[in-house]
Amino acid sequence: MDLATQRKWDKAAPNFDFMAGKGGEERWAPFKRELFSQMDGRILFMALGTGLDIASFPSGKTIEAIDISPAMLEVAAPRVAAYDGHINAQVMDVHDLSFADNEFDQVFTSCTFCSVPRPIEGLQSIKRVLKPGGELYMFEHTGSRYLPFSLMMDFMTLLSKRFGPDMNRMTTDNVVAAGFEILETNHLFLDVVKTIKARKPAE
Numbered sequence: 144m145d146l147a148t149q150r151k152w153d154k155a156a157p158n159f160d161f162m163a164g165k166g167g168e169e170r171w172a173p174f175k176r177e178l179f180s181q182m183d184g185r186i187l188f189m190a191l192g193t194g195l196d197i198a199s200f201p202s203g204k205t206i207e208a209i210d211i212s213p214a215m216l217e218v219a220a221p222r223v224a225a226y227d228g229h230i231n232a233q234v235m236d237v238h239d240l241s242f243a244d245n246e247f248d249q250v251f252t253s254c255t256f257c258s259v260p261r262p263i264e265g266l267q268s269i270k271r272v273l274k275p276g277g278e279l280y281m282f283e284h285t286g287s288r289y290l291p292f293s294l295m296m297d298f299m300t301l302l303s304k305r306f307g308p309d310m311n312r313m314t315t316d317n318v319v320a321a322g323f324e325i326l327e328t329n330h331l332f333l334d335v336v337k338t339i340k341a342r343k344p345a346e
Contacts, residue, residue, distance in 0.1 A: 144211070144236050144239065145211065145236055145238065145260060148211055148236075148258075148260055149211050149212055149213075149236075152210075152211060152212035152214070152215055152258075153212050153213065153214035153215070154214075155212075155215075156193065156212060156214035156215045156217070156218050157214075157218070159192065159193050159215065159218070160193055160195065160218070163193075163195060168195055171282070171331070171336070172198070172199055174282065174331055174338065175196060175199040175253065175282055176199045178251070178280055178282055178338050179196075179199050179200050179201060179251065179280075180201055181249075181280060182200070182201055182204050182206070182249065182251065183248065183249065184247075184248030184249060185207075185246065185247045185248045185249070186204060186205070186206045186207065186247065186248065186249050186250075186251065187206075187207045187208075187209070187242070187246075187247045187249070187250045187251070187269075187272065188206050188207070188208040188209075188230075188250075188251045188252075188253075189208075189209060189237060189250060189251065189252040189253075189255045189269070190209070190210050190211070190237075190252065190253070190254075190255040190258070191208040191209065191210045191215070191216065191219055191223075191230075191232055192210055192212075192215050192219065193215055193218040193219045193222075194218070194219030194220075194221075194222030194223055195222075196253045197219075197222045197223065197225075197226050197230070198222075200226065200228070202226075202227040202228055203227060203228045204228045204229075205228060205229045205231075206228065206229070206230045206231070207231050207233075207242075207247075208223075208230050208231065208232045208233075209232070209233055209234070209235035209237070209240075210232070210234065210235075211234065211235070211236050211237070212234070213234050216232050216233075216234060219232060220232075237255075237259055237265040237268055237269065238259075238260075238261060238264055238265055238268055239268070240268050240269075240271070240272055242272040243272070244271055244272065245272070245273070245274045245275065245277075246272050246273075246274070247272050247273050247274065247277060248273075248274055248277050248278070249273075249277060249278050249279075249280065250269050250272070250273060250277070250278075250279050250280070251279075251280045251281070252279075252280070252281045252282065252283065253281075253282045253283075254282065254283060254284060255281075255283070256281070256283055256312060256314045256317065257283065257284060257285070257312050257314070262312060262314065262317045263317050263320050263321050266279075266317055266318060266320075266321030266323070267321045267322065269321075270321055270322055270323060270343050273343040274343070275343060275344070275345045275346040276342060276343065276344075276345040277342070277343045278326075278340065278341070278342050278343075279318070279323060279339070279340070279341040279342070279343070280338070280339075280340055281314070281318075281338060281339040281340075281341075282337075282338050283312075283314050283336075283337060283338075283339065284335055284336050284337075285312055285313060285314045285315065285334070285335060285336075285337060286312055286313050286335075288334060314339070315328060315337070315339055318339060318341050322343075322344070323341035323342060323343060323344075324341060324342045324343075324344055325339065325340075325341050326340045326341055326342055327339070327340040328340075
């Protein structure tokens with residue numbers, strides 16, 4: 144367990160919903176609902192946080208959900224309980240997943256890999272627990288390849304990484320480096336907010 148990362152997010156938990164912002168959640172909710180509508184089979188949801196994304200889940204699913212922060216999951220508990228389906232939420236580090244190899248049909252993330260300390264290793268851990276041919280669905284904010292946004296995000300990350308996420312992660316490149324096949328990338332705001340669909344190669 145990465146205790147430094149756990150402490151950072153435990154500290155952020157009481158104010159996380161305020162920091163996330165009601166306007167931002169409403170803006171991106173339709174895109175999240177569309178992405179999450181593809182949930183099927185054995186599902187793992189990464190970094191549940193305070194559970195804000197649960198409102199965008201389709202009903203009636205059985206979902207394994209993890210987060211590194213017990214304080215985050217404590218805030219999420221009422222949303223987990225209210226979900227029209229079943230969510231098993233537990234404290235776990237993506238770098239050290241306790242699930243078996245080839246256990247899940249799908250893994251979903253939502254603004255997760257801006258915060259994983261070793262993102263390629265974390266993605267490789269996800270790949271391990273996915274079945275061959277299993278799919279990874281991601282809603283992420285990433286760094287930009289375009290000036291001046293790339294420089295702005297590098298500068299913002301100097302501060303943001305101390306209290307929350309990195310703003311300049313090149314997540315699509317990391318997905319490829321971890322051994323996934325990219326199936327689809329949709330840019331929702333410039334090249335910064337996007338959805339990524341990828342697949343673990345069939346063995």
